[in-house]
Amino acid sequence: MHAAVQERLIRPARNILGSLRLPGDKSISHRYAMLGAFAEGASRFTNFSTGADCASTLACMEALGARVNRLGGDAVEITGVAGRVTPANHPLDCGNSGSTMRMISGLLAPQQGRFTLIGDASLSRRPMERIRKPLAAMGARLTLTDGHAPLTIEGAPLTAIDYTTPVPSAQVKTCVLLAGLQTSGATTVREAVRTRDHSELALRAFGATLTRTIDSVSIAGPQSLHGIEAAVPGDISSAAFFLCAAALFPGSALVIDALGLNPTRATLLDVLTALGAHIAVLNLEEKHAELVGTVQVSAPAEGLGSTEVSGVLAAQLIDELPVLAAIAPFTRGGIRIRDAKELRVKESDRIALVARNLRAMGAEVAEFEDGLDVPGGQSLHGAIIDSGGDHRIAMAFSVAALRAEGETLIQGAESAAISFPEFFDLLDRVAER
Numbered sequence: 087m088h089a090a091v092q093e094r095l096i097r098p099a100r101n102i103l104g105s106l107r108l109p110g111d112k113s114i115s116h117r118y119a120m121l122g123a124f125a126e127g128a129s130r131f132t133n134f135s136t137g138a139d140c141a142s143t144l145a146c147m148e149a150l151g152a153r154v155n156r157l158g159g160d161a162v163e164i165t166g167v168a169g170r171v172t173p174a175n176h177p178l179d180c181g182n183s184g185s186t187m188r189m190i191s192g193l194l195a196p197q198q199g200r201f202t203l204i205g206d207a208s209l210s211r212r213p214m215e216r217i218r219k220p221l222a223a224m225g226a227r228l229t230l231t232d233g234h235a236p237l238t239i240e241g242a243p244l245t246a247i248d249y250t251t252p253v254p255s256a257q258v259k260t261c262v263l264l265a266g267l268q269t270s271g272a273t274t275v276r277e278a279v280r281t282r283d284h285s286e287l288a289l290r291a292f293g294a295t296l297t298r299t300i301d302s303v304s305i306a307g308p309q310s311l312h313g314i315e316a317a318v319p320g321d322i323s324s325a326a327f328f329l330c331a332a333a334l335f336p337g338s339a340l341v342i343d344a345l346g347l348n349p350t351r352a353t354l355l356d357v358l359t360a361l362g363a364h365i366a367v368l369n370l371e372e373k374h375a376e377l378v379g380t381v382q383v384s385a386p387a388e389g390l391g392s393t394e395v396s397g398v399l400a401a402q403l404i405d406e407l408p409v410l411a412a413i414a415p416f417t418r419g420g421i422r423i424r425d426a427k428e429l430r431v432k433e434s435d436r437i438a439l440v441a442r443n444l445r446a447m448g449a450e451v452a453e454f455e456d457g458l459d460v461p462g463g464q465s466l467h468g469a470i471i472d473s474g475g476d477h478r479i480a481m482a483f484s485v486a487a488l489r490a491e492g493e494t495l496i497q498g499a500e501s502a503a504i505s506f507p508e509f510f511d512l513l514d515r516v517a518e519r
C-alpha cells in the first residue's frame with residue numbers, strides 16, 4: 087500500500103538547539119541486510135535504518151530465502167541463505183531504492199535461476215546500463231527495458247574482470263564486488279574518485295578478504311560470509327539536514343551522537359567548516375571499521391561565508407548537495423556547485439528541482455547542466471514546494487523554510503520516509519519557534 091500524499095507546513099524558526107541520535111545509516115543498512123541475508127548463520131543489527139528503502143532490501147532478501155525477523159524498534163535479526171538464494175516466483179520490488187536494485191543485481195547475477203527486479207516510477211526512470219555493462223563483461227545475462235527497470239537476470243557462473251567505473255558510483259562498485267565475491271579469480275574495480283567504501287568494510291566484517299590500492303579494490307572469489315552482530319551508525323546524510331539548519335542560526339547549538347563518520351561520507355563537515363560553521367567531533371570509535379562519533383555544531387555570529395563544491399568533492403557530497411544548495415541563499419557569499427551531473431539521475435532531477443524550488447521561494451539561482459550557482463545574501467519567502475516525490479528535496483526545503491519569511495508548504499512530504507521517517511518530528515524537537 088502506498089502512503090497517502092501529504093503536505094507539511096514548515097514555520098520559520100528562531101534557533102536550532104538540542105541533541106539528537108539518528109536512525110541507522112541507509113547505505114550501511116542496505117549492505118548489512120544484503121550480506122547478512124547472503125551469509126551463513128544469523129546476524130543481528132541494532133539501529134537499523136527505519137527508511138522505506140532499506141525495508142525494500144529486507145523484503146527482497148526475504149523473498150530470496152533469507153529469514154528476516156524484525157525484533158521491534160530498530161533491531162533486525164536475519165538468518166542467511168549461506169551463499170545460495172532461492173529464486174522468487176514473483177518480481178523483486180526494489181521500491182524507490184536504486185541501491186537495492188543495483189547492488190542486488192550483482193549478488194544475483196552469479197546465482198542459479200531467473201530473477202526479475204522492478205521499482206516504482208522514479209526508479210524505473212533511472213539508468214541501469216551502468217550495472218548491465220560490467221555484469222555483461224563478466225558473462226552475466228541481464229536484460230533491461232530500454233536501459234531501465236524492469237530488469238531480468240538469468241543467473242549463471244561468471245568470469246572475473248578488471249573494471250574501471252566510468253562515473254563514480256559506490257552502487258556500481260558494490261554490484262561488481264558482490265558478483266566477484268562469488269566468481270573464481272580476482273575481480274578488480276578501479277575508480278577515479280574514491281566513493282563510499284561501506285561495501286569493502288562490510289564485506290571484511292562478514293569475513294571476506296579484499297585488497298585495495300589507492301584507486302582500486304579487488305576481491306578474489308569465491309568466498310563465503312558469516313553472520314555478524316552490529317549496531318548501525320547514525321546516518322550522516324540524514325544528519326546533514328540538521329547540521330545545515332544549525333549552521334544557519336547564530337546562537338544555535340546542536341549535538342548529534344553515535345553518528346557515522348566514515349571519511350568517505352563526512353565531507354559535509356569539511357564544507358560546513360569552510361563556510362565558517364563551528365564543528366567539533368568527540369568520542370570517535372570504530373565499529374566494524376566504520377568510524378562513529380559525536381558531532382557538535384554551532385553557527386558563526388557573522389553568518390556563513392561562501393564555498394565551491396566541484397571535482398572529487400561533488401562526488402563525495404552527492405547526497406548532501408540539495409540541502410547545501412537550499413541553504414546557500416542565506417550565506418554571505420553564495421555556493422557554487424559543479425561536476426554534479428549525477429544529481430540529474432537521482433530519485434529526481436535534483437538540479438532542476440532545487441533551482442525551481444529556490445525560485446519559488448524568491449531566490450536568484452543559475453542552473454547548469456552539472457550544477458548550480460546560488461548567490462548569497464538573499465532573503466527568501468515561504469512558498470509551495472514541489473518535492474517531486476524525492477525525500478532529499480522535501481527535507482532540504484524544510485530546512486530552507488526555517489529561515490524564510492512566512493510559512494512554506496512542502497508537497498509530497500511523505501517521501502521523507504524513504505530514508506528518514508522521523509525527520510519532521512525531530513525537526514520540530516530542535517527548532518525553537
Ligand code: S3P
Pocket residue numbers: 112113114116185254255256257258281282404405428
Ligand atoms: C549510495 C551511493 C550513491 C548515493 C546513494 C547511496 C550507496 O549513489 O547517491 O544515495 O549506498 O552506495 P551512486 O553510487 O549511484 O552514486
